[in-house]
Amino acid sequence: MLRPPKQTVHRSAVIDIGSNSVRIVVYEGPARAPAVIFNEKVAAGLGRGLAIDGRIAPQDAERGLVALRRYALLAKHMDVQDVQCVATAAVRDAANGPDFIAAAAEAGLNIRLLSGEEEAEAAGHGVLAAIPDAHGIAVDLGGGSLELAEVSDGRVGRRASFPLGVLRLPALRKDGEQAFERAVRKMLRAAGWPGEGLAGLPLYLVGGSWRALSRLDLELTKDPLAVLDQHSLPRTALRRLTRATRRLSFEELRAIPGMASNRAAALPDAAALLATLVNILDVPEMTVSSSGLREGLLYQALDAETRAQDPLIVAAEFEGRRLARFAPHGRAIAEWIAPLFADEAPVDSRVRLAASLLSDVAWSANPDFRAERGTEIGLHGNWRSIDIPGRILLARALYAGFGGADAEFPAMGGLVSPERLARARQWGLAIRLAQRLTGGIQAPLGGSSIALADGKLRLALAREWHDLAGEAVERRLRALANALGAEPVVEMPD
Numbered sequence: 001m002l003r004p005p006k007q008t009v010h011r012s013a014v015i016d017i018g019s020n021s022v023r024i025v026v027y028e029g030p031a032r033a034p035a036v037i038f039n040e041k042v043a044a045g046l047g048r049g050l051a052i053d054g055r056i057a058p059q060d061a062e063r064g065l066v067a068l069r070r071y072a073l074l075a076k077h078m079d080v081q082d083v084q085c086v087a088t089a090a091v092r093d094a095a096n097g098p099d100f101i102a103a104a105a106e107a108g109l110n111i112r113l114l115s116g117e118e119e120a121e122a123a124g125h126g127v128l129a130a131i132p133d134a135h136g137i138a139v140d141l142g143g144g145s146l147e148l149a150e151v152s153d154g155r156v157g158r159r160a161s162f163p164l165g166v167l168r169l170p171a172l173r174k175d176g177e178q179a180f181e182r183a184v185r186k187m188l189r190a191a192g193w194p195g196e197g198l199a200g201l202p203l204y205l206v207g208g209s210w211r212a213l214s215r216l217d218l219e220l221t222k223d224p225l226a227v228l229d230q231h232s233l234p235r236t237a238l239r240r241l242t243r244a245t246r247r248l249s250f251e252e253l254r255a256i257p258g259m260a261s262n263r264a265a266a267l268p269d270a271a272a273l274l275a276t277l278v279n280i281l282d283v284p285e286m287t288v289s290s291s292g293l294r295e296g297l298l299y300q301a302l303d304a305e306t307r308a309q310d311p312l313i314v315a316a317e318f319e320g321r322r323l324a325r326f327a328p329h330g331r332a333i334a335e336w337i338a339p340l341f342a343d344e345a346p347v348d349s350r351v352r353l354a355a356s357l358l359s360d361v362a363w364s365a366n367p368d369f370r371a372e373r374g375t376e377i378g379l380h381g382n383w384r385s386i387d388i389p390g391r392i393l394l395a396r397a398l399y400a401g402f403g404g405a406d407a408e409f410p411a412m413g414g415l416v417s418p419e420r421l422a423r424a425r426q427w428g429l430a431i432r433l434a435q436r437l438t439g440g441i442q443a444p445l446g447g448s449s450i451a452l453a454d455g456k457l458r459l460a461l462a463r464e465w466h467d468l469a470g471e472a473v474e475r476r477l478r479a480l481a482n483a484l485g486a487e488p489v490v491e492m493p494d
Contacts, residue, residue, distance in 0.1 A: 001070055004150070008030075010031065010082070011027065011028045011037075011078065011079060011080050011081055011082075011418065012026070012027050012028075012034065012080060012081065012083070012084075012298060012419070013025065013026045013027065013071075013075050013080045013082070013083045013084070014017040014027075014084045014085075014294040014295065014297055015047070015068065015071050015083065015084070015085040015086070015088070015109065015134070016023065016082075016086060016140055016294055017064065017068070017085070017086065017087040017088065017090075017091055017104075017111065018046070018047075018088050018089070018090065018143055018144075019045075019046055019050075019088065019090035019143025019144030019145070019167055020043060020044075020045060020047065020090050020142065020143035020166070020167070020208070020262065021042060021043050021044060021045075021048030021143075021397055022041065022042050022044045022046070022064045022067045022077070023039070023042075023072075024038070024039070024040055024071040024074070025038070025042035025294055026038035026039075026075070026078055027298065028214045028316075029315075029318055030314050030315070030318050031302055031306050031417055032302065032306050032307070032309040032311055032314045033311040033312075033314040033318065033384055034298065034307075035315070035318075035382055036136070036382065037114060038074075038078065040071075041260060042063060042064070042066075042067035043430065044060055044063045044064035044067060044298075045063075045143075045433070046060050046061065046064055046090040046100075047089065047090035047093075047165065047167045048060060048167060048202075049094075050090065050093055050094055050144070050167075051167070051171065052423040052429040054092055054093075054094065054095050054097045056090060056091070056094045056097070056100055056320070057093050057094055059264070060376050061096070061100055061103070061271075063106070064100070065100075065103055065104060068085075068107050068109055069107040071109075072107045072108050075257065076108075079120075081303070083109075084110045084112070084297050084298075085104075085109045085110060085112065085481055086112045086113075086114050086122075086293075086297065087100075087101065087111050087113050087114065087389045088114055088118070088119050088142060088144065088145065088293075089119075089142060089143070089144025089145035089161075089163075089165060089476050090144045090180035091111075091113060091115070092113055092116070092141065092144075093144060093163075097102065097113070101485045102270055103239050104445040105345075110406070111179060111493050114141075114223050115161075116145060116147065116160070116161020116162075117126035117159050117160070117161060118146060119140070119145070119147050119148060119161060119293065120138075120140065120147035120149040120156075120159035120161055121156050121159055121296075121300075122293045122297050122300065123138050123140035123147050123149055123206050123292050123293050123296055123354065124138040124149030124151045124156035124159060124296065125156055125295075125296035125297075125299045125300050126206060126289065126291045126292040126293055126294070126295040126297075127149075127152055127206065127289045127291065127292070127296075128154060128155075128156070128167070128296075128299065129291050129298070129299035129311065129384065130229070130289055130290070130291035130295065130311065130384040130385055130386060131204065131230070131287070131289060131291075131384075131385060132152045132310075132311070133154075133156060134152075134204055134289075135151065135152045135153075135200040135201070135202070136148065136150075136151060136152075136202035136203060136204055136252045136285075136287075137150055137151070137198065137201050137202075137204065137209070138150075138151050138201050138203075138204045138206055138289070139203045139204065139206065139277065139283065140157075140206040140207050140292060140293060141164075141165065141166065141205075141206070141207040141210055141270065141273070142165050142166075143164055143165045143166055143167045143208055144165035144167060144168065145162060145164065145165045146161070146162045146163075146164035146165060146273070146435070147159065147160070147161050148160050148161075148162075148462075150198060150201075150448070150454060151204065152413055154307075158192075158193075158195065158198070160188075160191045160192075160193060162182065162184075162187050162188070162191070163187075164187070164273060166209050166256070166266040166269055166270060167256065167474075169266075169269035169272070169273060170185075170269060173269065175461070176391065177272065179487070180276065181276045181279065181280070184273070184276050184277070184280065185276075185280050188280060189400065191280075192470050194280065194282075197320045198281065199280075199281055199282045199297070200283075200284065201281070201283070202284060202285045202286060202287060203277070203278075203281070203283050203285075203286040203287070204285060204286075204288075204289045205233075205274075205287065205288050205291070205294035205455050206291075207213055207291050207292060208260075208263055209263060209266050209267075209270040210270065210274070210288065210439065211228050211263075211288060211290070211431065212260070212263035212266070212267060213241060213271060213274065213455060214228050214231050214233065214271050215228065215256055215258055215259055216241060216244060216245070216256060216259075216289045217231070217233060217237055217239065218231065218242060219256045219257075220240055220241075223413075224410070224411065224413040224415070224454060225379060225388060225392065225415065226257075226313060227291040227379070227380065227383075227388060227391065227414060227486045228288050228290055229288060229291075230287055230288060230386070230388060231287070231288040231388070232285060232286070232287055232288075232388070232389045233285065233286040233287070234284075234285050234286075235283060235285060237286075238271070238274065238275045238278060239269050240289055240438070241274075241287045242271045242272065245267045245271045246268065250264055250426070252272045253267055255380075263348060268433040272379055273384030274286075277482070291384065310350070310385065311383075311384040311385045312352050312354055312384060312385045312386050312435075313350070313353060313354060313357065315328065315329075315381075315382070315383055315384065315451075316353075316354040316357040316358050316383070317330065317357045318328075319357075319358060319361060319377075319381070320357040320358050320359070320360060320361060322446070323360065323361040323363075323364070324360045324361075324440075325360055325363055325440050326440050326441050327366060327441070327442065327446070328357075328360070329356065329438075329442035330353075330356045330357030330358065330359055330360075330443050331353070332442050332446075333356040333359055333431055333434045333435075333445065334352065334356035334357070334361060335445075336445045336448075336449070336450065337352075337356070337427070337430040337431065337434060337450060339448060339449075339451050339452070340426070340430055340451075340452050340484070341423070341426075344410055344423065348393065348420065348423065349391070349394045351386070351390050351394050351397070351424075352384075352397065352427045354386075354393055354394055354426075355378075355394055355397035355398055355401065355424075355427055355428065355431060356427075356431055358374075358377060358378075358398060358437070359362060359393075359398075359401055359434075359435060359470070360440060361374070361377055361398075361433045362377065362398070362402050365438075368409050370403065371398075371399050371400075371402040371403055371404030371405075372399075372400055372404070374395070374398030374401060374402040374403070374404070375395045375398060375399045375404070375409070375410070376395075377395075377398060378391060378392075378394035378395030378396070378398045379391050379392070379394075379395040379396070379401070383386060385403070388415060389415060389416045389420070392412050392415055392416045392421070392424075393416060393420060393421070393423075393424040394415075394424075394440070396409060396421055396424035396425055396428065397414065397424045397425070397427040397428040397431065398426060398427045398428060400424075400426075400427070400428025400429050400432065400434070401427075401428035401431040401432045402432075403432065404427075404436045406425065419428060422483075425440060425483060426480070426483045426484060429479055429480040429481055429483050430450070430475070432476055432479075433476040433477055433479075433480050434450075434478075435450050435475055436472055436476045437459075437468055437473050437476075438468075444465050444468055447461065447462035447464055447465040448461050448468075452484060452486055455485075455486055455487060456486055457480060457481040457484055457486040457487065457488050457489065458476065458486075458489045458490075458491055458493075459473075459477050459488070459489070459490050460491040461491070461492050462493075463492075463493070463494060469492065471489055473490075474490065477490065
C-alpha cells in the first residue's frame, strides 16, 4: 500500500522589504507545499530615492514603516509561528538603510539584510521548490537589482547580483539599446558570467516584472489557459513582446487583466533587459516561476527529507484530506486502478496519483457543477511542480471523475495530444468507478480488484463484498470499459 510522506503543518510568514514594495505573505499547510492564506503589499518605493541622493526618501521610509508595523501586528494575531523578515537591494544600498532597520526593529521585527548573493541563492531555491528538476539559470528581477543563480540537480550553484533593477533601467537605457547591451555585458563579464557551462541554458524568470511581461504574452497569444506559473516563452517570443511594449500605450498595457500600474510602466524596460540577457547568455527558452525569494527562504529552512518530497503530491494530498467526506483514501484508489495503466510514462502516473488524491474534492458543490468545480481545481489550483499540459490532464481526469459530459470539456488549443487527453479521461472514469463502488470509503478496495486482459475489463469482488454490486456500479464499469475498448465483466467468486 502506498504510504503518504510525513507532513508537518504549520503557519509561517515572510515579510519582504524590496525596492518597489513591502509585502507580507502568510503560509499554512504542509511544509513542502504551503498554501498562501494572506498576501498584502504596499508600493512603498524605497528604492526611488537612491538615484537622487543614495538614500531612502523620508516619505517612502515612513510608508514602508507603517506597512511593517501593520504586518507585525497581523502576524502576531494570526498566530504565525515563524516570521522571516528580509530586506534586499534598496535597504542594502541606501546610506540610511541601517536607520530604517533600526526603526523597523521598534515594531518587533528582526530584519535580516540579505547580501546580493544571498538574495540570488534564495531565488534559486525558490525555483527549485516549485520545479525540482530545473536546470538552467534563475533570473530574479526586482526594483533595485537583478540576481542570477545557476540551478541544477536540486542545488544552487554560481550566483551573482547586479544593479539592474527596474528602477535603475531607464537611466541605463537613455543612450540607446546598443549602449545598454554593452553596459549589461560589461557588468556580467566582470562577474564571470556567463562563464563555462552557463551559456545556452534556459532561464527561469522570477519576480513581478517578469510575470507582468508574461501576462502580456498570454494576452498577445490569446492562450486558452492563462496560467503564469511554468508558462513557457521561446526565444522567438521576445520579438513580439518588445514590439508590443513599444506599440501599446500605458493605458492599453494597464488594461491587461491582472496588470498593476507600476508593472505596466516598467514593461518596456523589462522587455529590453530580457532581450539583452537572452543575447548575452544565448538563451533558448524561458520558463516563468511564480515561486521565488520568499518561497526559497522557506525551502532553505527544510530538512533534506522534507525537501525530497514531491510538492504536487504533497499539496494534492493535503487538499484531498481537507475536503474529503470520510477518511481520505486517494492513494488506495491510485493503487487500485494502477493495473489498468501499467504502460504509461512516469510523468503521467504522477498526475494520475494527484487526480486520485483529489477524487473527493468537489462532492460538496452543486451536483450540476461538480465537474466544472473539478476542472477549476485541476486547471487553476495553487499547484507546484506541474507544467501546463499536466494541469490540463489533471483537470480532464477530475472532469470525468465528477461526471462531466465529454463534449463539454473546455478546448485547450492543442496544448495536449488527444491520446493523453483520452488517457486522462480513462483515469477519471476509473476513479469514478472506485468512488461509486466503495461509497467513498476505503475498506471495499481491499476486497476487490480491477483488471484489463484479453479484451475484458474484470471487476472482481470478494465474497464479503458481493452485495456492493448493483446497477450504479455496473453503469460506471460499463462507461470505463467503453473508454478502454473492452467488455465489462463482474466476477463474484464464492
